[in-house]
Every structure is written in C-alpha cells, then in structure tokens.
Amino acid sequence: MDLSYYPGCTLKTRALNFEDSAIAAMAVLGVNLIELPRWNCCGTVYSMTDDDLAHHIAPVRNLVRIAEQGSDRVVTLCSFCYNTLKRADLLMRNSPEKRNTINTFMDDEIDYDGQVEVVHLLEVLRDDVGWEAVARKVKTSLEGLKVAPYYGCTLTRPQEIAIDSVESPTVLQGLMQAVGTTVLDFPLATECCGSFEIVSDPDAVIERAYTILGMAQRKGADAIVVSCPLCAHNLGHKQAEIAGKYSDFTGMPIVYFTQLLALAVGVNPEVCRFDLNFGGVEALLRDRGLIPQRV
Amino acid sequence: MARQERIGVFVCHCGNNIAGTVDIERVVEELSHYPGVVHVEDYMYMCSDPGQELMRKAIQEKALTGIVNANCSPTLHQRTFRRVAEAEGLNPYCVEIANIREQCSWPHADDKETATRKAIAIIKATVEKLRFNMALTPTVTPLTKRVLVIGAGIAGIQAALDIANGGYGVVLVEQDIGIGGHVMQLAGTFPSLEQPDSLIASRLAEVASHPLVKLYTYAEVEEVSGYVGNFDVKIRQKAGYINRGRCNACGMCLEKCPVLVSSEYDCGLSQRKAIRLPSPAALTFHPVIDVEHCLHFNGSQCQACCEVCPEGAIDFSEEDTFVEERIGVVVAAPGYDLLPVGQPEAYPEDPDIIDGLKFERILSATGPTNGEIRRPSDGKVPREVVFISCVGSRDPEHGVPYCSRVCCMYVAKQALLYRQAVPEGQAYIFYMDIRSDAKGFEEFVQDVMDEGGILYLRGEVSRMFRDGDKIKVWGVDTLIGRNIEISADLVVLARAMVPRPTTRELTRKLNIASDAHGFLTEAHIKLRPVESLTSGIYLAGTAQWPRDLPDTIASAEAAASKVLSLFSREELLHEPTIAWVDEEICSGCEQCVANCTYKAIEVDKRSNVARVNEAICEGCGSCAAICPSNAVQLKNSTPRQFFEIIDVAAG
Amino acid sequence: MEVIKKVLVIGGGVAGIQAALDIADGGYQVILVEKTPSVGGHMAQYAEVFPTLDCPQCILTPKMVDVGQHSNITLLTYAELQKVSGEVGNFTVEILQKARKVNHKKCTGCGTCWQKCPEKVPSEYDAGIADRAAIYIPFAQAVPAKPVIDTEHCRYIKHLEFVEGETEGKRPPQCRICERLCPAEAIDWEQEAQTITEQVGAIVVATGFDLMPIKRLPEYAEDPDVIDGIQFERMLSPGGPNAGVVRRPSDGKIPGEVVFVSCAGSRDPEHGVPHCSRVCCMYLAKQAMLYKHAVHDSQAHIFYIDTRTTGKGYEEFLQRTMTEGTVYLRGKVSRIYRDGDKLKVMGVDTLSGKQVEVSADLVVLGMAMLPSVGAKDMAARLGIATDEQGFFTESHIKIDPLESTRPGIYLAGTAQGPKDIPDSVAQGSGAASKVLGLFARSEMTPEGLTVG
C-alpha cells in the first residue's frame, strides 16, 4: 500500500529519528510512505479566531498539493501537523463561506472542498494494518519493556479531530502491546507538556515536564512513548535541569512509537537513530539487549 | 387488675443491630426462668413474615395471654406485632415493646456486657409492666365527612377541589375579600412563562361555584373545638357594611367613594377606594367597606356610597356575624408573606427599591402600568435594574436562616420578562448560589443567563443608597474578587418568604405546632409531610415551608388524599391508652383541666369529679402527672406499673 | 360506563408505597407491581437521611411491612407491566410475574438457601460493593422476605441451559444445593413466568430513578475508589457490608481524606444532562458529615458550583456541615486519576481563584439522577409522554404536576423528575388523591366524569 506522507518541518531536522524509523517500519509492514513531492509549512498551530483566514492558507495549500497529485488521503507523523491539517480540512468541509473566500484567495490553485482525508500514522496502523498484523511482523519482541503511552494534546483534542477517545485513548496501548511491551496505565497520557511555551517560559515547561516524567517514574516506566516532536523535546531536553531541581527525578527515556515499532519488526537500529533521543534511550535499549553494545 | 400470667418474650436480632452488641443467647436464657414467662424465642428479624409466624404459632401453642417484643422502638413495629396478636385472638394491648435497640444496643455498641445486662433489665421491666396491662378496646367516634379548608390561595383551592370532587363537603374560609392568594399578583410562571391568574382562573371559578364547596370570603376562623371527626368551627364573617342580598355588584359606589387608599393587590403601586372589590382578575364578589379608611367610620358624615347605591345595600350598622360549622377535619393553608420592609435594615427605604411582589405587579399585564416597566418614583423606564437574591434569607443574623426556595427562580424570570419588555435594558442579579433545582429549572436559568443583558454576579450587596437619579449598589463579585458598584435605576429585592403574621394565632386555635420561624410543623419531615401532629389537621402550601406553585399544588393534593383516605371509613377508632379518672378519689381540684393541652378533661359541675373526653384525649399523661392524689391515671401506664419497672431496672 | 375502582401502582419505592397505602387506606383495591424481588426502592439503600439523620430502614420498614400485609393491596414483586389497553376508568393491564423458581407458599424465609448457595453475584442492593447469592432476598428487611432464584446466575439453571458447542465455556455442575437443603421443599425448578391480566380504573406510575453510570464521565478515572453516592451510602450504612465502617473498595483501608464531587454529569449539557439532580447537594453534605463522624481526624472536601439546599431545615444542615469542618470548594473537578495509593483530584476554587489538587483516598461522585432504566419503554407501554431524558411529562408543569399526559395515569416520585424523599412521599399521596377523587365519582360519561 502506498500512502501520501506529509513530513513537516521538524521531521526533517530534529526528528529524523521519528521519520526514518517510521518509513522503515512501515515498509516492513507493507506500507510505503511516499513523501509529497512538494509541500510547505503546515502552519504548526491552527488559527482559532473566527475572522482569520490568512493562517488557514498554509495547511489548505498542503491539502491542495495532495489533491493535485490525485491522492485522497494523507498521513502525518507529527501530531501538530495532523491537528492543523485535519482542522483546516474540517473547516473547508464545514464552512462554505470561508471555503469560498480561501479558494478565491488562492487564485491559480485548484479549489479544495474536502477531497482529502487527513490521517495520523497511528490510525493507519490501527485501522489499515491492524494490531494482529503488526504482531505477526514482530521479530524482536520488546517484552519486559514497560512503557508509559503519552499522546499530548493534538491527537485527541478537539473532539472533532480526535483519532481516539478524548479522555481515554488506547491506540498507543494497542500498538505497544502488539510489539510486546508492557503498557502502563498512565493517567497523564493526555496532559499538556507545555507546548510552545518552551519559547517564552522554559521554566514553566520544566514544571510541566517534571509532573509528567515524575508520574511515569513513579509508575515504574522504562520509557515514555510519544508521537509528537514538541512533546519529545519538552519532555526530554531539560531532564538534567529537572534532575538538578528535583532530586527524586532520575531520568526518563523518551522514545517515538515508530522507533519501538521499527525495532520490533526488525529494522536496523542504526536507522532508528536512537542517538537523537533524550533521556538515555540508547542505554536503556542496550541494557535490555535490544540494540548491540557499543564497541 | 388482671395479671398476665402466660407471657411470651420474643427477642429480635435486628440483623446485627442488636445481636452484634447484645448477647442474645444470654438474654433468652435469663428470661426463660423469669416468673410468668412461659415462652422465649429469638429470631433474626421478628418484623419479617417468618418472624411474625413464630409469634402466631407460639400464641396458639402456648396459649399466651401477653407478649413482650424486645426489638426496636415501639414507633416502628408496635403496630405490626399488635396486629399479629389481634389476628390470633389476643388483645393487642397485651403486647408491649421492650426497646433494646435505640435505647440499648445502639448507644452501648462498644460495651457488650453492659448492653446485655441492660437488655435483660429492659425486658424484665417490660414483663413487669405487662403483668398489669388491661385488655383495652379502641373507642369509636363518629366521623363528620366534611372539611374545613383555611385559606383560599392556590393550596386551599386545590385541596378544596380535590376533596369536593371526591364527593365530600368543604367549608373554605378566606380572610381576604377575594380568592386566589398571591398567585393572582404574579406576572408569569417559571419556567413556562404563563399568565398565572389565567392559568388558575378555571380553578377559581370551579371552587366558587362548586355545589359541595361553601365559600366564606372576608371571614376568619374564630374558634375551633372538638377533635378529629367532629370539630366545631366558629367562623367570623367580617362586616362589609354592604347587604350581600341586596347588592347587585353594579360598582357605582366604587366610583363615588372619595377616599383613595394604597392598593394591597398592587403592592402600593396603585390606589383603590375605601369601598373596595378584590383584585380585578379575581371573580367578582361584593364590595366591602374598609373601616380603617372610610370617612364615615372616621368622624365624617360622608354618605357618598349610600347616596349612589340603587339598591340601598349600604348598611353602616352591619356587624360581624358568626357562623358555626361542624366538620371532620381541617386543612390549613394560610400561605405566606414577604419579609417586611426594614428587615434587614441595611437597605434604605426608597420608592425605587422594591420587593419581588411589587415588581411582579409592574411586570404584569394586569398591573397598574399594564405591563409597561416604569419605576415608581418618576415613571421612567429603568435601563438598569439590579436584582438581589437572599434578602433576609440565609441570614440568621439579620433575617432568617433558611433559604426561601423560590427567589432564584422568580428573579431569573423577572429579569427575563424585564428584558423582553425593555430590550435595551440591562439586568444584574446578585446571588450566592443559584438554586434552580426542580424540573426544567436549571435549563431555564441557563437560558436566562445566555440571554444577553442579564448578568449574574456571585456575591451579596452590602449597601445601597440614592445618588441623584440613580441608586448606587455596592456589592462584590466573589468570582473575580472585586468590589462592584452599579448605578441602578431600579432595585428589586427578593425578600425572604415568611409565614403570615396571623398564622401563629391560627396554630393556637388549631392546637398545632409551628417552628421557630412560624412555619407549620409536620408530623414527620420525611414520611408524613402533610400531616400535623394533631389528628385530623393537615397542612398545605407555603404556610408549611416556602415552595413554588407545583410543589404547593402537590402538597395540597397530598393533604386532600389524606382526607379522602380518612373519609373512606364510616367511623374513627381512637387509641384506648388514655386517661382514666378514679371518681372515688378525685376531688375536682381542676389542676388536670388547666394542664391539659388538648382540652380533653373537665370537671363535672354536679358530681365535682374530672371527666375525660375519650375522643379528644391523646394519652399524653400530663393530667396523671399533675394529679395530687393519683386519681387520674393513664390506662396501661399506671404508677403501679412504673414502680414495678423501676424496681426491676434498679434491682 | 362504570369506573373500575381498583388501581395499579407501578414501582415499589417510597413514592409507590405511599400512593398504594393511601389508596388502600381509602378503601380501594391496589395492585402494586415492583420489578425487583422486594419493595423499598432506593430509599432502603440509604444510610441515614437528611436533614434529620433518621435511619431510613426505621422509617421505611413499617411502611414496607404495611404494603405486604394490607388487606387491600395485592403485592406483585419480581413482576413487570407488559401491556396496557383501555382508557381511564377501565384499563386492562397485563403483568408479567417473573419466575422465582421458589414456591412462596411453601417457603418460610428461613434463609438456609441463600446462606449456602455457592454462586456469588454483585449485590444490586449493595450497589456492587458486596455480593449476594444467586438465590437471594435483596436485603434483610425485604418484603416479601422470601427469595428468588436469579436464573441468569444460578449454576443449576446454567447447567440446564447449557448447549454443548453453542454456549461458551464448560457445562456448570448440577449444583441444586438450595433444593437439597430447603426444609420446606419450596424450590420449584418447573416454575415459569406467567402473565396476570387485571382490570383497573387508574394507574400510578412511580418507577423511580437510577444514577448515571460513572463510566459516562471518562475524565473521572475508572477506579475502584471512585464510587457513586449510592455506593457510599452502603458503605456508611450500619446495615451495609462493612457494618458502617467506611473502607475503600481497593484495599479496605479506612480513607482519611475523601473528596465529594457535586454535579457529576448534572448541569452538563455537553457531556451529561442539562438538568440539576436536586438531591446531590444535600446527600453529599450529609455523607461528608456522616463520614467525618465515622472516621476521626478525617477530612472531607466537597466540590460544588452552587449549593442547593432549599428544603425545610436544609440550609441549616448545610451550614452545620460547613461548621463541622467539611471544606467546600466552589468549582468543578476536571480530572481524577490514580497516583500510587492516592487519587489525584484536579479541581479549582473559583472563590480564591486557585487551582486545587487534592490527594484523596476515596472519591464520591454525586452522579446525575436519571429516570430508571427502561423508563422510555415504560412510557411507550403506558402511552404517556416523557422528556428527552425519559422523565415522565406531567400534563401541566405548574398546575397539574401529578397527572400524566394520558387521563387516568398519574405520576409520583422521581420518575417525574429528581426529587427528595419528602417530595416523593408528598407526590405519592398527591397521586393517591387524584385516584381517590376519580373513584369517588361513580360513572364516566362521554363528556367526562360526573360526580356520583
């Protein structure tokens, strides 16, 4: 199966580990993620003011790109991209007036009126591939690894675009169980990490991160599984500082769900780029014998 | 006195309630050797069907002449066990309850030994009492199937109609000149926003013309004597100074009367004459002259009404008359008033600071402004209106401690009606908690909030004062934590609902209880909400507690149901455990007479001994307690029995 | 046409009991139908009732015994109304008497069977915090105090119904312990459900309420220590499974800190129901008070939006609860989740403007009151209207609160809308008055009723 794939900014820079592992793992599962030949920034955040149409142009343009090449479906990895594209699509479907204005504004582009279905890779795994198929492809079971699933905000909120239950999503649990990990009940799975406040108020984000990381540690997690590069950063990047401030915190590996999937289905660990992860992922996996010892 | 010599004792475990604390086995063992006791048995739940079956069997097999049931309080299952005994041919008054739960196992839950010894003592003491019990038969009194309903507000009207439609006669007494009560003053109902007076118009008409309802308006209950089934009521028909037989209700007198008085119906917003009719919406009755204001009664020679009356119906010499009615039961529905102005004192008197009822009149299509919203001081249309909830309510220091229940809803309704009438206006509602707790209420309040131009402010108002054209209102918004000042054109105070001042007097006449606030007290707040503690007197409507229209109607219907149930019998049975006078000893000192709350005892003038009216006596025992010579005794609770009890209990 | 002076009362909770007693005392025949094996309804589950803190069993049991013994009342428990035809004055009703598999004429209620039955099922009466047997009386004071066999769980019935290859699992054993031990030989495996047809002149509907299931509010964790108000009543009840010792379900620990959440599902048109459930403010205040009395050095917190204490003595009760140290926090709770031994309750106090987090041992949710399960079906069978939630609609909300939309069918209690015990009792009596009034009129004419 071929699927149009929209990468977004961070997948091409900081989150190479996310993108590379995803493409490789999906290939093993028989899904080819084909990057859009042309794309632009999704806008990262969905503009919520009623009169602001300008900011919807960016995501809609991407949707136009997809429609142009004859696809009716696009998959994203980054949760933010998913959220922005999906909500822009919804706006175009549900508000004829705004749709008109936006289409008119984009002179030479083809008109967009909801031809494309925006999905997140987790949905593809759950609905197109299925957990049983994933499990069948597992070469290295990740048994013994205890993970805390972490969704963040943008996959399940708002309700209209949620890929799963808003309050108790289970899709990560399904996937992680399929690859053999023990999935912990993680009450803070949909709590916000502080998001873009990292730019203006990094101290606040440190507090948020500590709340979430600390809970995972108390629950006995070996790692937190994420699906968003911003979450990965906010939870991972300042761990040393957190440990300095809160002595009970000892570090928590942050890993993308695609990385564990890739590892389980036999993708070469090198491709997964665990070196880009925060919180000691390499050490953890090495310790469990899931990746080779460094020479 | 007969002595009960074959006594059965039944000990109930009440699950663990008793058995968890009291050593039942030991109790049974102790009692089985006790003199006169021929049968002892224990069971998990004596009140259950199999428990009762045990009693039945034992009564037959052991030919018991008396029974002691050791279990919970007699208020719970005395009736149950007595009924069992009666069915087996044993006089029910030879069954006594030994309360070993409320008075033993519960208070001594942490001391098994004490509880067990106490239980044994209680049961033995009860056995001793039982030995001297007489077999008694209830007194039968005739039942007059006719009802007195006091108050012709919506509660009284509904009760009267339900009873009359059940086929029984009703005497309906209303102190005002018209019927309908406060409902007639209201501008709209919540949450349905209907015109209340037209809503109940058909009920007013029905009750006024019902063949089984005898309606007295402008009348008061003067005196009530007798007892359930047979009350004699004296009704004062107040003098209206107009011969009802002659008056043709033409209304010319009303035109000619030169005296203007502030209208009660319009809460002072309009004026009426000293000769007056009830509210325009009420059914037309004959006018009456208000002696307080009529010039003729205040030293003048004015004869304006007399001169104009074509029928010569004016009769200044008329006096109050009295009517006597015999009835079986009473439904008391005297209604409510609002807390009078000046309580609490912090708010000044100002024509533009008004209470909720007054604002109803301003809103009402039948009101003095025909539904146009104009403030009293200068007739200006108020652009900003402040509503204040809990004025006097929930304020034990300055008003009343309770919640008046309806204010939240009527304030929301008034704000909405105001906005509908003045679309550019702004309403503010100060509140502490929004209490919209009945069907459709929460939804209504949420809709009102969503209506633009109505702002809810969570907080109380501390002060208000006039500042030129405006009234400054100083309050707080506790949600934002800020002091608030509003310059209002009109302020509406949701004053606390209180019982009518005359209700206290009524409780005395009816011999029923009222609480500290003057609301009528029910027999049991949970399970007997419409009965008073005096047999045959039922309660309905807001005189019992603040309530809204449907709850008032439901309570009136419930009171009617009690009456209809009672009237399904041909006669009344009366508890026989009442006072009894030993005429040999009685000296006619009358101390008992003075002490009897129920007026059930009097001294026969000829024989000079006290006589007990068995139909009235409630068996309270206060006569027995005060009698200096023990001539008055309570059947089955004689001093001798108590001495026996004390002997055992102390021993 | 002659009015049949006999009434059907549906529902044996306190409203139905009151209506039945008042009508029976009025001299007319009553058929009281209750779908569970005993009358009593929810009131029988409560620990103590506000504001007087009376023991509800103490005030209710006598009434239950009365309906069981009243010569004018035919009590049909474990039975359900199936069909109604006809009109006011002359309804034909079909009632399904479910099979009890116990011959109540022979049974003495001795209790051997339910003590020895090996099958354990979560007790409805104890709201699932304790078990009952598959042959059972719902609670000790049940009326009638004779058991029924729960055919869904009885091992022998399952054995009989087992079809090799079709039914999942293994064939259960031929248990029949109750039958072997019954001294009265009252177990009757052959007993079948039967339909009873009756003619009545009027119907009183008092089918009561159920609480909204907790799982409808996913932000409040599915956790054994997050319970609803009725479950907490059973914990507080001296007759409850722990004999009134408050122990949390997860580990039996006595909770030192309990959070009570008002408006759980109520006043929430987006996720729950728009209406106010009317009683939660009071029962949560009461539960907090009883809890503090039961557990020394304990702390109770109540989250609320508006305290709604409008009944007689209620405001005073609320003030007493506050004075005794229960902390009232004005705000909704956004989330509850488990953190080790504790439940984290994320709330707010809008009055101090502070976000609040409480680490609780137990959380009690004042779940919204809904019409009893099946109310809409019942309405369809009766041909009466309901609102969106399924509460029965009165013919006029202000002035005819007890009459349904169909003549001759009257409403009482919480089936009409959330209300407390006194209001339910008053409505039960009020509905009785409507029936007594109807029966006092002897004839129906085409124009309506004439006074007889």
Add this chain to the structure above:
Amino acid sequence: MRLEISLGRLRNEFVAKITELSGQDINLCYQCGKCSAGCPMSFIMDLLPNQVIRSVQLGLAEDITSSRTPWLCASCLVCTVRCPKGIDIASVMEAVRQIALRRSEDFIDPAGLERDTVAELPPIALVCGFRKLTG
C-alpha cells in the same frame, strides 16, 4: 477601588471583539471553573481561565489585556473539551492574544532570544511560539 459596572462597560467594544473573534457565546458560562481545574498552565497564571471568561462577562478589558494568562495558555484544549456548556475557552484566549497582536503588541521579542536557546529548540517550537506569541 470599587469596580463600576454599567451597561456601557458590559457592552464595550472589547467584549464585542472577543465574541466576534472567538465565535463564542460568553454568556453561556456559569462559572463552574472546570476549565481552570484542568488547565496545565494555571500554576503560573495571574488570572485563572474561568476568571478570564468572567472578566469578559464583566467587560474588564484592561484586566484581560494586562493579564499574562492568555499568553501562558498553551492551547491544549483541555478546557474546551471538558466545558459543560461547550464553550471553546481556548478560542477566547486566542481572541485576546489576537487583539493585542493586531495592535502590534507582541508577547515575546524573537530578536531578543538568546542564540543558544534558539539553536536548542526544534523548528516546531519556534514556529508555534512565534505564531502564537508574535504578530
């Protein structure tokens, strides 16, 4: 200072603008506080989310524009999905930010950010932050 509330204040342009930009009916709010109860960022807010909504209801333009709360809102939408009255509180916050941004009042100054800090951040953080906190 006593806060004077009047018809004029309640119906000021600011309130109208918020309503217009957010598309939300502020009157629906009955101040249950669930938004604040769940807000992940409220620990550093000077006004809780429910107080921001309250301030809109009261027309307190200055209180809102001088508050840091709208800028600390991370648009996580927990408030929005749990609001019993279906108010999209996050959109109200966005509207407040937009009003300031359109007046050219940025919350952060990208030029003033330390180079090292910027270098550390992934593009997604920067773009999000700039989109939300600058005009």
